[in-house]
Amino acid sequence: MLRIVLLLLLLLLLLLLLYSLSRGLLSETLKAEVESRLPSTFSCEHRAAQSSLCVMEVLRPALINISGRVYRKNPVQEESYEEEEDDYPCSGAAAEQCLDEPCDAYDIQQTDRGFRCAIDVPSVLYKYIIGKKGETRKRLESDTKTSISIPKQGVEGQIVVTGAHRAAVASAVTRVEVLIDSFRRKQPFTHFLSFALNHPQVQQGFLRFREQVLERCGQDAGVDESIFQNPAKLHLTIGTLALLNEQEVTRASKLLQQCQDVIRDITEAKPLPVEVRGIEYMNDDPSMVDVLYAKVRVQDGSDKLQQIADRLVECFAAAGLMERERDRVKIHGTVMNTLFRKDPSAEDKSASARPGAKDREAFNAKNILQMFGEVYFGAFELNSVQLSQRFSTDDTGYYSSAGRVTFS
Numbered sequence: 379m380l381r382i383v384l385l386l387l388l389l390l391l392l393l394l395l396l397y398s399l400s401r402g403l404l405s406e407t408l409k410a411e412v413e414s415r416l417p418s419t420f421s422c423e424h425r426a427a428q429s430s431l432c433v434m435e436v437l438r439p440a441l442i443n444i445s446g447r448v449y450r451k452n453p454v455q456e457e458s459y460e461e462e463e464d465d466y467p468c469s470g471a472a473a474e475q476c477l478d479e480p481c482d483a484y485d486i487q488q489t490d491r492g493f494r495c496a497i498d499v500p501s502v503l504y505k506y507i508i509g510k511k512g513e514t515r516k517r518l519e520s521d522t523k524t525s526i527s528i529p530k531q532g533v534e535g536q537i538v539v540t541g542a543h544r545a546a547v548a549s550a551v552t553r554v555e556v557l558i559d560s561f562r563r564k565q566p567f568t569h570f571l572s573f574a575l576n577h578p579q580v581q582q583g584f585l586r587f588r589e590q591v592l593e594r595c596g597q598d599a600g601v602d603e604s605i606f607q608n609p610a611k612l613h614l615t616i617g618t619l620a621l622l623n624e625q626e627v628t629r630a631s632k633l634l635q636q637c638q639d640v641i642r643d644i645t646e647a648k649p650l651p652v653e654v655r656g657i658e659y660m661n662d663d664p665s666m667v668d669v670l671y672a673k674v675r676v677q678d679g680s681d682k683l684q685q686i687a688d689r690l691v692e693c694f695a696a697a698g699l700m701e702r703e704r705d706r707v708k709i710h711g712t713v714m715n716t717l718f719r720k721d722p723s724a725e726d727k728s729a730s731a732r733p734g735a736k737d738r739e740a741f742n743a744k745n746i747l748q749m750f751g752e753v754y755f756g757a758f759e760l761n762s763v764q765l766s767q768r769f770s771t772d773d774t775g776y777y778s779s780a781g782r783v784t785f786s
Contacts (some may be wrong), residue, residue, distance in 0.1 A: 418738060436569050474578025484551050486544055493547045496536040499558055500622035504528050506561040507537065507554055514557070522550040534623055563701070567618035569630065569780060571690055572766045573683070575612040575674070576712050580654050583755035584609045584713065589744055599665075601668060604719045607712050610775025614674060614711045616687045616763070617700045619781075629763075630699055631781030634765050637693050638783040641763065644685050645785040651677040654755035657713060659743055667743040670714040682708065686763065761785050 486495045499507070507528055508515050515526050524541035537554060541547040588606050595601050621627045656673040676682050687707040694700035716738045767783035772778045 447730045493544040496538045524550040538565045548781045565620040570618045571616035573614040577758035579756035581609040598742045634781045649759035649761040653757040664744045665742045666740040672711040
């Protein structure tokens, strides 16, 4: 009897041991599978962290908004490539990074041969749908059992998706829109919403500031005349937009016009008396600065300017024309920028962005901030917001306007 009990105990221990070993092997297998998808150059610690992040991203994927529709963004390892003039490259993973169930929001029309859907896409983005040697379009057509018709490069028109089944067409359109959104985000901005600060009084104050800085701080590292803003183009940036054809410019201009009533409700249909006084920087080392900004405030102490900026960004972001980077807009008026060394028409994308930082020579702003921290540039009545075109100049010296609304 005792032997039987001992044998049963040994058998139970053996089963527990086998169970533990199987769980360990399974865990190692899953871990190896996740890590095998990570770049081999990652350190062990980095790979372990990325494995955990992959699990979290699958369980709680990011959401993106495309043309008013929300999709889940699933994690993928995107391929890198260099753009070529004739062969249109494209990452296949990018086209599949954000698939969701086909939705009914598309304007899919039934035809004699099945179903059809036409979508507006700027011609500059056609190459990302075509892909290198047409690979991306072929893969999309094969995966969704549809046909994708794309206009000739440089010809504005619609991409037309056709197929035998409505769901297949919806799936293909979803993939195309997600792919387009992915590459649209990588396009340089073409326009920006701005408050013009080039009032004659402010320009005069700016020229005095420039002259005194060069006279008293011209020996400080990196300080020279080339990094000062063009006085005729002094402005506050509200937000940037990548408008890739005339249709998108027209759409943005119309949207700005639709915001006029909201703006006038804030200003009580009157111009805003503003004062430009003081300068600031946004990094943590005043001896290594790329940009100095002028501070602007409404003279009655209200936050009406901030309200207008926030409402405009909210409106344009909801329409898919602008990315909202923070809860409140950081209104900034550039007076000195190291990007101007190589390109006097250059613009920072945002108050905190540092494009091409490795190619920029920072300047020492310690003395400038100490001597001119509360410099007075001038005051005037601000009465409009503009949709300004980057790299352009109108007959006043300011940026050409693609749209404008007034406060009064």
